[in-house]
Amino acid sequence: MGTPELISPRSPRVVAARRLAKRNFRSKERLFIAEGPQAVREAVDHRTGGRTTLVELFTTVEAAERYPDIVDAARAAGARVHYAADTVLAEVSQTVTPQGLVGVCHFLDSPFEEILAAKPRLVAVLAHVRDPGNAGTVLRCADAAGADAVVLTDASVDLYNPKSVRASVGSHFHLPVAVGVPVAEAVAGLKAAGVRILAADGAGTDDLDAELDAGTMGGPTAWIFGNEAWGLPEETRALADAVVRVPIHGKAESLNLATAAAVCLYASARAQRAAGGCRSVTQN
Numbered sequence: 001m002g003t004p005e006l007i008s009p010r011s012p013r014v015v016a017a018r019r020l021a022k023r024n025f026r027s028k029e030r031l032f033i034a035e036g037p038q039a040v041r042e043a044v045d046h047r048t049g050g051r052t053t054l055v056e057l058f059t060t061v062e063a064a065e066r067y068p069d070i071v072d073a074a075r076a077a078g079a080r081v082h083y084a085a086d087t088v089l090a091e092v093s094q095t096v097t098p099q100g101l102v103g104v105c106h107f108l109d110s111p112f113e114e115i116l117a118a119k120p121r122l123v124a125v126l127a128h129v130r131d132p133g134n135a136g137t138v139l140r141c142a143d144a145a146g147a148d149a150v151v152l153t154d155a156s157v158d159l160y161n162p163k164s165v166r167a168s169v170g171s172h173f174h175l176p177v178a179v180g181v182p183v184a185e186a187v188a189g190l191k192a193a194g195v196r197i198l199a200a201d202g203a204g205t206d207d208l209d210a211e212l213d214a215g216t217m218g219g220p221t222a223w224i225f226g227n228e229a230w231g232l233p234e235e236t237r238a239l240a241d242a243v244v245r246v247p248i249h250g251k252a253e254s255l256n257l258a259t260a261a262a263v264c265l266y267a268s269a270r271a272q273r274a275a276g277g278c279r280s281v282t283q284n
Contacts (some may be wrong), residue, residue, distance in 0.1 A: 004060070004061055004083045004084050004085045004088070005082060005083050005084075008088070009087065009088055009091040011088070013056070013082060014058075014084070014088055014091055014092060017033065017056070017058065017092045017102070017104055018091055018092055020032060020033050020104065021033070021094055021162060023158050023160075023161070026107075026158070026160050030106065030107040031055065031104055031105065031106060031107065032104075032105055032107065032160035032162075032165065033092070033094060033102060033103070033104060033105070033162055033165065034054075034102075034103045034105050034165055034172070035093060035094065035095060035098070035099065035101065035102050035103070035162075035165075035166065036099040036101060036166075037063075037067050037070060037099060037101055038169060038170050039103065039165065039166075039169070039170050039172075039173075040054070040057065040070055040074070040101045040102075040103040041070050041073075041170075042170040042172075042173040042174075043103045043105045043173060044070065044073045044074050044077055044079070044103075045073075045173070046108065046173040048106045048107070048108045051106070052077040052078055052079060053105045053106050053108055053173065054074055054077060054079040054103050054104070054105055055079060055080070055103075055104045055105060055106060056079055056080045056081075056082065056103065056104040057070075057071065057074045057079050057080070057081045057082065057101065057102070057103050057104075058082050058084045058088075058089055058092050058101070058102040058103075058104075059071055059081065059082070059083060059084065059089075059100060059101050059102075060083070060084060060085070060086055060089050060100040061083055062100060063099065063100025063101050064083065064100075066100070067100075067101065070101065074103075079103075086098075089102060094162035094163075094166075095166070107160065108172065108173065108177075109159060109177050109178060109179045110149070110176035110177060110178055111178065112151065112178040112181050112185075112186070112189060113189075114176065115148075115149040115151070115176050115178055116189050116190070116192075116193045118148065118149075118176070119193060119194075119220075120147075120148035120149050120190075120193070120195065120220065120222075121148055121195075121219075121220045121221070121272060121278050121279060122142075122145065122146065122147040122148055122220070122221055122222075122265065122268055122269060122272065123147060123148060123149050123150070123151060123190060123195065123221070123222040123223070124138060124139075124141075124142040124147055124149075124150045124151070124222070124223055124225065124261065124265060125150075125151045125153065125183070125186055125187075125190075125222055125223065125224045125225065126138060126150065126151065126152045126153065126156045126225055127153045127155065127156065127183045127186075127224050127225065127226055127227075127232065127236055128153070128155045128156060128226050128227040128232070128233070128236075129152070129156045129157055129225060129226070129227060129228065129257065130156070130157050130227060130228065131157065131228050131257075132157045132158070132161035132162075132163035132164035132167070133163045133164065133166075133167045134167075134228055134256075134257045134258050135152065135156065135157045135159070135161075135164045135167070136161075136163065136164035136165060136166065136167025136168040136169075136171075136172075137167045137168070137258040137261075138150070138225060138257065138258055138261045139164070139167075139168045139171050139172065139177065140167065140168045140169055140171040141258060141261050141262040141265055142171075142175065142261075142265055143168075143171035143174045143175055144171075144262075145262070145265035145266050145268070145269040146269050146279075147175060147265060147269075148175065148176070149175060149176045149177065149178065150175065150176075150177045150178075151177070151178045151179075151181050151186050151222075152177065152178070152179045152180070152181070153180075153181055153182060153183045153186060154180045154181065154182050154183075155183070159172070159177060159179050183224070183236055183239070184239060186222075187222075187224075187239040187240070190222045193220075194220055195220040195221065195222045196219055196220065196221050196222070196241050196242075197221075197222050197224065197239065197240045197241045197242075198211075198221060198222070198223050198224070198240060198241065198242050198243075198244050198264070199223075199224045199226075199232055199236065199237050199239075199240035199242070199243045199244065200223055200224065200225050200226070200232075200244060200245075200246070200260055200261070200264050201226065201231050201232050201237060201243050201244070201245060202231065202245050202246070202254050202255075202260075203231070203243075203245065204242075204243035204244045204245035205242075205243055205245075206242045206243060206244045206245070207244070207245060207247050208244050208245065208246050208247060208263070208264065208267055209247050211242070211244060211267075212267055212271060215271075215276070217267060217268050217271035217272070218271045218272055218274060218276055218277035218278060219272075219277075219278050220278055221268045221272075223261070223264050223265060223268065224236065224239075224240060225257060225260070225261050225264075226257075228256070228257045244264070246260050246263050246264065
């Protein structure tokens with residue numbers, strides 16, 4: 001382990017991994033990049049269709065010495081492990097300061113029908129979300145709030161964009177995510193599954209605090225979150241059972257998408273875990 005085996009950026013393995021920075025190559029190969037010890041550790045532990053999600057691991061010698069448990073687990077799981085020079089790792093990495101571990105992973109999105117069949121109680125629907133960092137952060141918020149699934153509509157950013165993967169900090173591997181679902185189809189399917197649809201919008205007619213006070217948020221709920229700049233179009237708001245605004249009690253003009261999503265998802269999580277909610281108060 002004292003000498004890296006990959007020393008040329010033109011190595012076929014390096015070139016193949018570097019191409020995954022582009023969406024068309026990710027879609028063709030159904031592979032994506034996960035960087036850093038946290039994301040790679042999650043990928044090693046994750047299974048997709050009965051197989052280990054991690055396909056390959058590129059590591060510097062220094063990183064392998066710092067994280068021997070991750071490297072050993074990757075090898076034991078059947079992933080190919082490549083020791084790479086720092087300059088080679090930098091070619092594969094999508095960050096300015098690589099952490100020395102870069103994993104190539106199988107796609108892990110779930111069919112929307114499977115999400116519905118699992119009778120979800122809390123879902124985040126990303127409609128028209130174009131910023132990959134925001135998409136990854138909302139996915140992380142949904143994971144932290146105990147959501148059962150996330151749905152990215154066909155008008156939203158790529159789930160496997162490197163910025164989205166980094167922003168989720170491993171949450172890509174924690175809960176089912178459906179991609180490419182038309183928003184009307186997503187809403188119709190969730191409603192048929194008994195899920196109430198709430199659209200988050202700063203100009204909403206209903207107030208989040210009022211919804212909580214009225215005790216209407218304890219049942220299965222899906223939140224629709226819209227575009228960072230212009231919110232949700234009227235045709236999407238019209239699909240919802242209610243259009244809800246997060247109250248602004250101070251002088252701030254508004255909340256950004258990820259912050260608003262965190263507030264809404266945690267409000268639902270608390271209501272669902274209260275007496276009479278759709279989740280047991282003893283459930284983690």
